Amino acid sequence: MPLIQWDEAMSVGMDELDAQHRELIDLINEAFDAIQRHDEPRMISLVDKMRDYSVVHFQAEEAVLRSLGYPGIDAHADQHRSYADKVDEFRRDMLVKTNLSQIFIFLSRWLTNHIMHEDRKFIPWLPETDDEGA
Numbered sequence: 670m671p672l673i674q675w676d677e678a679m680s681v682g683m684d685e686l687d688a689q690h691r692e693l694i695d696l697i698n699e700a701f702d703a704i705q706r707h708d709e710p711r712m713i714s715l716v717d718k719m720r721d722y723s724v725v726h727f728q729a730e731e732a733v734l735r736s737l738g739y740p741g742i743d744a745h746a747d748q749h750r751s752y753a754d755k756v757d758e759f760r761r762d763m764l765v766k767t768n769l770s771q772i773f774i775f776l777s778r779w780l781t782n783h784i785m786h787e788d789r790k791f792i793p794w795l796p797e798t799d800d801e802g803a
């Protein structure tokens with residue numbers, strides 16, 4: 670069973686960013702699966718991928734927010750940095766820690782909360798689109 674399931678409540682109203690969030694969630698779910706199976710080589714490679722992709726995504730999201738003139742950009746970028754630091758720390762200590770699943774669940778919850786509460790705050794700054802449905 671996946672650790673995180675993307676659903677419409679996580680949509681930030683922009684296809685490009687939604688697609689990146691989904692990709693990140695897929696990587697998290699795969700990494701969690703490897704952690705639970707104690708599959709070290711796969712776990713290392715997936716946590717690295719998840720870390721690298723989160724940095725790529727955060728840069729893309731911050732560029733969008735800057736281009737929109739989003740007033741909360743600095744605080745938002747700080748949150749991204751602190752998450753990237755936490756993932757780095759996890760990656761560094763991963764092979765010597767015993768409660769890996771628990772720490773990883775904490776990291777995943779952080780991301781879900783961030784998407785649902787912090788990312789969704791910039792929805793009003795996004796340009797109007799016609800394809801949002803009724």
Ligand SMILES: [Fe+2]
Nearest residue numbers: 730783787788
């Ligand atoms: Fe964000």
